[in-house]
Every structure is written in structure tokens, then in C-alpha cells.
Amino acid sequence: MPEQPYEPERAVAGTGMGGAMDLGASEAVTLEQGPGGPEGTGPVGRPRSLWSDAWRDLRRNPVFIVSALVILFLVFISLWPSAIASGSPLTCDLAKAQDGPGPGAPFGYDGQGCNVYTRTVYGARTSVTVGVLATLGVALLGSVLGGLAGYFGGLPDSVLSRVTDIFFAIPVVLGGLVLLSVVTSNTVWPVIGFMVLLGWPQISRIARGSVITAKQNDYVQAARALGASDARILLRHIAPNAVAPVIVVATIALGTYIALEATLSYLGVGLKPPSVSWGIDISAASPYIRNAPHALLWPSGALAITVLAFIMLGDAVRDALDPKLR
Amino acid sequence: MGGVTHARWAAGAVVVALAATGCGGGSGGGYGGGSGDGVLSSSWGDPQNPLEPANTNEVQGGKVLDMIFRGLKKYDPRTGKAQDWLARSIDTKDSQNFTVRVKDGWTFSNGEKVTARSFVDAWNYGASLRNNQKNAYFFGYIDGYDKVHPAGGAQSADTLSGLKVVDDHTFTVRLNQKFSGFPDTLGYAAFAPLPRIFYTDHAAWLKRPVGNGPYAVESYTRGSQMNLRKWDAYPGADKAQNGGVTLKVYTDNNTAYTDLMAGNLDLADDIPAAQLKNVRSDLGDRYINTPAGIIQTLAFPYYDKAWNKPGAEKVRTGLSMAINREQITERIFDRTRTPATDWTSPVLGTAGGFKAGLCGPACQYDPARAKKLVKEGGGIPGGQVRITYNADTGSHREWVDAVCNSINNALGDSRACVGNPVGTFADYRNRIGQHELRGPFRAGWQMDYPLIQNFLQPLYYTNASSNDGKWSDPDFDDLVDQANAQTDPAKAVSTFQKAEEVVRDKMAAIPLWYQNGSAGYSERLSHVALNPFSVPVYNEIKVG
Numbered sequence: 001m002p003e004q005p006y007e008p009e010r011a012v013a014g015t016g017m018g019g020a021m022d023l024g025a026s027e028a029v030t031l032e033q034g035p036g037g038p039e040g041t042g043p044v045g046r047p048r049s050l051w052s053d054a055w056r057d058l059r060r061n062p063v064f065i066v067s068a069l070v071i072l073f074l075v076f077i078s079l080w081p082s083a084i085a086s087g088s089p090l091t092c093d094l095a096k097a098q099d100g101p102g103p104g105a106p107f108g109y110d111g112q113g114c115n116v117y118t119r120t121v122y123g124a125r126t127s128v129t130v131g132v133l134a135t136l137g138v139a140l141l142g143s144v145l146g147g148l149a150g151y152f153g154g155l156p157d158s159v160l161s162r163v164t165d166i167f168f169a170i171p172v173v174l175g176g177l178v179l180l181s182v183v184t185s186n187t188v189w190p191v192i193g194f195m196v197l198l199g200w201p202q203i204s205r206i207a208r209g210s211v212i213t214a215k216q217n218d219y220v221q222a223a224r225a226l227g228a229s230d231a232r233i234l235l236r237h238i239a240p241n242a243v244a245p246v247i248v249v250a251t252i253a254l255g256t257y258i259a260l261e262a263t264l265s266y267l268g269v270g271l272k273p274p275s276v277s278w279g280i281d282i283s284a285a286s287p288y289i290r291n292a293p294h295a296l297l298w299p300s301g302a303l304a305i306t307v308l309a310f311i312m313l314g315d316a317v318r319d320a321l322d323p324k325l326r
Numbered sequence: 327m328g329g330v331t332h333a334r335w336a337a338g339a340v341v342v343a344l345a346a347t348g349c350g351g352g353s354g355g356g357y358g359g360g361s362g363d364g365v366l367s368s369s370w371g372d373p374q375n376p377l378e379p380a381n382t383n384e385v386q387g388g389k390v391l392d393m394i395f396r397g398l399k400k401y402d403p404r405t406g407k408a409q410d411w412l413a414r415s416i417d418t419k420d421s422q423n424f425t426v427r428v429k430d431g432w433t434f435s436n437g438e439k440v441t442a443r444s445f446v447d448a449w450n451y452g453a454s455l456r457n458n459q460k461n462a463y464f465f466g467y468i469d470g471y472d473k474v475h476p477a478g479g480a481q482s483a484d485t486l487s488g489l490k491v492v493d494d495h496t497f498t499v500r501l502n503q504k505f506s507g508f509p510d511t512l513g514y515a516a517f518a519p520l521p522r523i524f525y526t527d528h529a530a531w532l533k534r535p536v537g538n539g540p541y542a543v544e545s546y547t548r549g550s551q552m553n554l555r556k557w558d559a560y561p562g563a564d565k566a567q568n569g570g571v572t573l574k575v576y577t578d579n580n581t582a583y584t585d586l587m588a589g590n591l592d593l594a595d596d597i598p599a600a601q602l603k604n605v606r607s608d609l610g611d612r613y614i615n616t617p618a619g620i621i622q623t624l625a626f627p628y629y630d631k632a633w634n635k636p637g638a639e640k641v642r643t644g645l646s647m648a649i650n651r652e653q654i655t656e657r658i659f660d661r662t663r664t665p666a667t668d669w670t671s672p673v674l675g676t677a678g679g680f681k682a683g684l685c686g687p688a689c690q691y692d693p694a695r696a697k698k699l700v701k702e703g704g705g706i707p708g709g710q711v712r713i714t715y716n717a718d719t720g721s722h723r724e725w726v727d728a729v730c731n732s733i734n735n736a737l738g739d740s741r742a743c744v745g746n747p748v749g750t751f752a753d754y755r756n757r758i759g760q761h762e763l764r765g766p767f768r769a770g771w772q773m774d775y776p777l778i779q780n781f782l783q784p785l786y787y788t789n790a791s792s793n794d795g796k797w798s799d800p801d802f803d804d805l806v807d808q809a810n811a812q813t814d815p816a817k818a819v820s821t822f823q824k825a826e827e828v829v830r831d832k833m834a835a836i837p838l839w840y841q842n843g844s845a846g847y848s849e850r851l852s853h854v855a856l857n858p859f860s861v862p863v864y865n866e867i868k869v870g
Contacts, residue, residue: 112731272744
């Protein structure tokens with residue numbers, strides 16, 4: 001439905017003219033509904049938003065189905081790891097160090113005699129928690145700051161742009177080594193905080209750009225002409241039309257945050273034992289690669305599949321939300 | 327005191343350094359004088375401090391001092407026995423007043439003669455409170471130390487009254503008590519002679535130390551490498567058999583091992599635990615593993631009240647009994663360590679003070695008793711033991727994790743113990759020195775010289791130089807004083823063992839295992855050996 005995107009403008013333009021003759025408040029409200037469902041009025045009268053279109057596309061996309069299933073599985077074992085893995089990931093029996101697969105330990109044992117299967121399963125929680133929370137934080141902070149800057153422009157916009165430039169210049173791993181090495185807390189929060197700190201400028205730039213584009217649309221001008229407040233314009237007219245790129249980038253970034261958490265933990269500045277994280281396990285197992293490669297390969301494989309799943313999901317979502325890229 | 331090199335806190339495992347390396351003593355002259363010009367590379371870590379001899383009490387700095395300095399005594403690289411080196415004789419009638427005669431013909435690498443004054447001035451410098459040297463304590467037996475280095479307040483003298491220069495090559499030493507072992511401590515680097523430039527242009531000296539050993543420092547880039555070149559005019563019998571040594575800094579012994587396998591490194595003196603299973607097939611007879619005077623322990627922060635309250639010794643003993651030493655030395659170290667049953671080292675020999683089983687049940691794995699003792703002692707301070715260690719050498723991460731798992735399993739609490747890595751040995755030593763740690767920390771002790779005294783006094787005597795946890799016990803101090811005053815070596819040893827029993831009863835530090843020195847080298851090298859301090863005998867190595 002290539003003509004679909006144009007539908008709203010037509011609607012807005014039409015109602016806008018009508019509105020110009022009659023500026024009644026009630027009229028304005030109905031007008032706003034136009035843009036609210038700009039992507040919403042289907043030719044056959046059935047409301048079809050951008051979102052429902054996207055959903056239809058996604059359902060037919062095998063890449064989406066596969067990655068979504070993987071992610072659902074990951075979320076499941078993050079919430080209930082004990083459902084598929086018995087024992088505690090912190091219980092290790094040195095007598096079994098570096099042993100291969102055995103009963104209850106299909107992945108074998110690592111250099112400390114910990115059950116690699118159990119640790120790999122429990123490690124998913126850390127990765128998913130860090131990935132999801134960091135993405136939420138980045139998306140919220142970035143889109144609010146970027147959106148406001150894009151909408152209001154002027155000095156705050158210039159300042160924000162320069163600030164994002166500065167953050168872009170910070171190498172992520174180096175920044176992590178410096179900032180996180182002084183942290184003593186052994187929870188996911190410092191890691192998430194660090195990712196939000198360094199991740200928001202990317203989203204903020206995208207949000208700013210798409211808000212600037214959206215605010216030039218006629219229906220926004222119309223709403224402004226009708227006396228809508230900034231808050232109302234931002235929330236009702238601009239946000240719904242500017243959020244798609246943010247979602248796309250944030251979904252793809254989620255995978256990279258998971259990889260970053262593992263990287264930082266590998267380097268010893270992310271999570272630290274006794275936390276369970278794939279990065280920690282990969283780091284601990286790497287010296288044993290010659291004698292116990294399984295201890296390295298399973299958590300590495302889990303990490304690779306997880307990151308891949310989120311990135312593929314992000315790709316699929318992008319394709320669905322942004323048909324122009326197809 | 328100890329003399330000798332203090333043990334430097336061994337970096338770990340294996341490696342530690344120190345010692346008297348080289349000496350060649352009996353074997354030194356055997357290879358004829360320096361035919362080889364080849365330069366070898368060897369793994370290393372940055373020293374904690376600039377290389378002032380009296381300010382270096384860790385192995386990495388000690389490794390260099392043993393290459394660039396020679397003292398009155400030198401420890402035989404095979405036996406560890408102290409033998410006269412720059413000393414022509416050290417005579418005493420009463421074990422308290424000593425006359426030292428220095429050999430003629432020795433010079434520093436800048437041409438300056440080594441005289442009696444070179445020693446006396448260096449010792450006065452090392453002892454002086456003003457210079458704040460880490461090894462000042464080693465001069466504590468010399469008369470006048472309390473004036474030069476008072477426990478509190480300003481110093482009232484600049485030089486030790488017990489040191490007198492008689493002539494160019496003779497000086498006398500008066501001790502403040504009898505100490506029959508004193509001459510044997512004089513091979514420790516803290517007692518090295520120093521040239522005038524050390525005082526007149528200190529900054530230049532620090533940048534490029536001038537000594538009197540078989541090697542001279544050519545350049546040093548912190549965090550990268552130090553280049554040492556053979557000093558051609560070296561007058562001793564233990565001349566370098568190679569053209570020089572490049573000490574390359576590694577922050578991970580696995581990297582060093584990989585470099586060795588790839589031919590980028592000639593000598594790695596710290597074989598990673600993870601490779602112990604492969605090292606024989608990788609290197610064949612280019613892998614050496616020899617007993618060394620190193621014991622690995624867990625020390626405690628007694629400056630922290632939580633670890634120093636009455637009853638805490640029960641917690642410490644409980645933790646000791648929660649550690650399955652047998653299993654860890656077998657599974658992690660492939661039996662290259664031996665579970666410790668006392669606080670010394672088998673290299674001393676039983677006559678020298680090693681006493682297997684002195685620790686008794688307190689060093690035996692007994693999880694049930696361990697749990698009970700920890701509970702009786704009031705539980706673990708703060709609810710969690712954080713074992714601090716340096717992650718760059720010695721495969722400490724592997725064994726600290728294993729010790730923690732052992733403790734966790736014994737106590738039935740999967741978070742009772744956790745490792746706390748510090749990136750580099752130098753940083754680790756700094757944190758210990760600043761008393762920042764609030765939990766046990768790894769304490770590897772590489773002997774300075776093979777005397778039982780060196781395994782006890784520097785570590786546990788009140789305010790001793792390497793008593794990092796600030797443990798203090800008057801009974802222990804008394805026994806050590808008595809032991810030092812004994813002129814009969816057997817009686818001295820048995821008195822030291824009584825002092826060691828105090829250490830056991832209070833569990834001042836948890837003994838873990840005795841360590842071997844292990845090293846691997848490339849096909850370019852021959853005549854590679856580790857001395858009893860587990861330091862490569864660099865000057866004997868031939869290249870090509």
C-alpha cells in the first residue's frame with residue numbers, strides 16, 4: 001500500500017481547510033484524531049495503522065519468527081532458569097574440573113568444576129536484564145532529550161548537539177575500563193548506567209532528526225495554528241510519527257548492549273563473580289581452551305546466538321516500519 | 327633479619343623473584359668468560375617502586391637488583407647457601423661485633439671503586455627514616471637504628487652508630503643484640519653497595535641505576551620493557567654468558583606463554599596453571615620445575631578491627647580448614663604445588679626449620695569443623711570474605727576461585743567467599759601497602775635466604791617490613807628475639823618453631839601450599855636454571 005503514507009496528509013490538509021473556517025475547539029479535536037490515525041484510515045474503512053501494517057509484515061517474515069522465538073526462549077529462561085537447569089550456578093565441585101559432559105551436565109564442567117550448562121542458562125538472565133534495561137534507559141533518555149532539542153531548536157539544541165559530539169568521541173571500551181574500574185558495587189546497575197551514559201547520544205540524534213522532520217508536516221502546523229500546546233503537539237502529533245526510527249535503532253542496539261556487557265565482564269570491569277555472566281565465563285574459560293574447549297564454546301555460542309537474535313529482530317522491525325528501505 | 331631478599335611478595339606463583347641469582351658460585355666460572363653476545367627476552371612485570379635496593383621488597387624489582395648488584399654475600403644458585411662474594415671475610419667473636427673486609431678490585435659499572443664506604447653509606451641511607459625505604463627494617467639490628475629510624479618522632483641521628491669505616495676496605499658492624507645469622511643475610515639486595523652518583527644525582531640514578539653486577543641497565547620503559555646489557559668489565563666470576571636480557575612486561579602469564587610458544591619470547595618464568603597439563607608436551611625438556619623457597623598464604627588485615635577481635639582466630643582457623651588444599655593443588659596446579667603443613671618451606675630441610683605437619687588439623691580439610699569454628703568465632707566479618715589478589719601473574723585467579731568455591735561448599739553458602747582481582751602486581755602491592763584492603767589477601771612469600779627466620783620474622787614480627795596485615799603478638803616477638811640471640815643453630819631453629827606455633831594457634835595467616843619454581847624456554851637458550859628463589863639464573867644462560 002504505497003499510497004498509504006500519503007493518506008494522512010490528505011486528511012489533514014482537507015480538515016485543515018475546514019478548520020480554517022471554523023476554529024471551534026471540538027473541531028480541532030476531531031482534526032487531531034486525523035493525524036493520530038494518520039496511518040490509520042484505511043481505504044476500506046478498517047483502521048490500519050503503521051503498526052498494524054508492520055505487524056502484518058513481521059508475521060510473514062521468517063527471520064522475525066525465528067529471532068522472536070529465540071528471544072522468547074531467552075526471556076523465559078531468564079525468568080525461570082531453574083525450569084530447565086537444576087542446581088545452583090555457584091555450586092562447583094573441583095573434583096570435576098574440566099570434565100566433559102556427564103549426567104545433569106550436558107555441556108560438561110569448567111576449570112573450577114562448575115556445571116557449564118547451568119551457568120550458561122543462568123547467564124541469560126544477566127544478559128537479557130542488562131540488554132533490556134540499558135535499551136529502555138537509552139531510548140527514554142535519548143528520545144526525550146533529542147526530541148525536545150529537535151522540537152524547540154535554538155540554543156538548547158546546539159548545546160545538546162555538541163554534547164552528543166563529545167559523547168560520540170568517547171571510545172566505549174576505554175570509557176568502560178576507566179569508569180567502571182572505580183565501581184565496587186557488584187550489580188548490573190553500574191553497567192546499565194554506563195551504557196545509558198554512552199548510548200543515549202545515538203538515540204538522541206536520531207530522535208532529534210525525526211522530530212525535526214515530523215514537525216514540518218502540515219498537520220503539525222495545523223495543530224499549532226489551532227492553538228494546541230507544545231506538549232500536546234509533541235505527544236499527540238510528533239511522538240507517534242517520530243518514534244519508529246528510535247524503536248528500530250534501539251532494538252538493534254539491544255544486541256550490541258548484550259555483547260558490550262559480556263565484553264566488559266570479560267575485561268573484569270563489568271559484572272564480577274559471584275555474579276553469573278557469559279562474559280565472566282568466557283574470560284575464565286579462555287586459558288583452558290586447549291584442554292576444556294567446551295567451557296569456552298557454550299557460553300560463547302549462547303552469547304553469539306543471543307546477540308544475533310536481537311540484531312535480526314531489529315532488522316526485521318526496521319524493514320517493517322520503514323518500507324522505504326526495502 | 328632477614329636478609330635477603332625479602333621475600334618478595336612473590337608474585338605469585340611461580341615466579342617470584344629474587345634472589346640471588348646468579349651467582350655462580352661454584353659453577354659460575356665454568357662457562358668461560360662471556361663468549362655469547364646473544365640477547366634473550368624474558369617475561370617480567372613492572373616493579374612497584376624505582377629500583378633503590380633498600381626500597382624494593384617485591385620480586386619483580388628484586389629480579390633486576392639481582393642482575394645489577396652484587397653484595398658481600400651471594401646465594402649459591404643451586405643450594406641457596408650464602409657464600410662470600412665481595413666480602414673477603416666477615417669475622418666475629420661474639421656474634422654481635424663483626425669486622426667486614428671488602429675485596430679489592432671491584433668497581434661499579436661507571437668505574438667507581440667499591441669500598442667499605444660504598445656499603446656503609448648505602449646502609450645508612452637505607453636505614454634513615456628520612457629516606458623512607460621499605461627495607462629499612464633490615465637494618466634494625468645495627469646499633470643506633472632507633473636513633474636513625476625511631477618508631478615515632480623525628481630522627482636524632484643521620485647515621486648508624488654501629489657502622490664504622492676502618493679503612494678503604496674494612497668496616498665494622500656492631501649489633502644491638504646477638505645475631506649469629508647476620509652475615510648470611512648480607513646477600514640480600516637491601517645490603518648492596520651504592521655508588522656516589524646515587525646521592526649526588528639521585529634522579530639520574532633512578533632513571534638509569536648504576537650497580538656492580540654482571541648486567542647494567544640500558545633503558546626502561548614502564549609498562550613495556552627493560553633492557554639490560556652485559557657489563558663487559560664485570561670483575562666477578564659469575565660473568566654474564568649472554569649479551570644481555572630484555573625483560574618484557576606481561577600483564578597476563580597466558581600471553582607470555584603464548585609468546586613463548588610463538589617464538590616471540592625466550593624465557594617465561596611463570597607457567598600458567600591452565601597450561602600445566604600441556605607444558606611437557608609443548609616444551610619437552612625445555613620445561614623446568616624445581617623446588618623453591620616459596621610459600622603461598624592468605625594474610626589478614628589486622629588493622630581492621632573486624633578481623634582482629636577476640637575469637638576471630640577461630641574464624642581464620644575455620645577458613646583454613648574449609649580449604650581443600652589437596653584437591654586444589656591437584657586439579658588447578660597439576661601437582662606442581664604441595665599442600666602446606668607449616669609456614670616455612672621444604673627447601674629449608676628439617677635441619678633448617680621445615681617441619682611437616684606443624685600446622686596439624688588446622689591445615690586439614692574438614693568442612694564440618696570449619697563451619698562450626700567460623701560460627702563460634704562470630705561468623706565471617708561483613709558476611710563475606712573478599713580475597714584480594716593480583717591477576718597478572720601466577721594464575722592467582724584460578725586458585726582464588728577454587729579456594730572460594732571450597733570455602734563456599736564447606737560453609738554451605740555460595741556467596742561466603744569471592745575473589746577480588748587487582749590488575750597488576752605493582753598496583754596490588756600499593757593497595758596492600760596503603761592498608762586499603764578490608765579482607766584477606768594473597769601473600770606469596772619468596773624467601774630472601776634459606777633460613778627459617780626469614781619465613782617468620784619479616785612477615786609476623788610487630789611492624790616488620792613485610793608484615794602487611796599488621797599482625798602483632800608479644801609472645802611471638804619474644805620467641806623470635808630469643809631465637810635470634812641463640813648461637814647454637816639447632817636451638818635457634820627450635821625456638822623459631824615455637825614462635826611458628828604461636829602463628830599457628832592464632833592462625834595469623836593461612837598457609838596454602840609450597841610452590842615450585844617453573845619456567846619454560848625457547849630452543850635458542852641453553853643452561854637455563856632456576857635458583858632456590860625460583861628466579862632464572864640469568865648470567866649462566868647461553869643464547870644460540
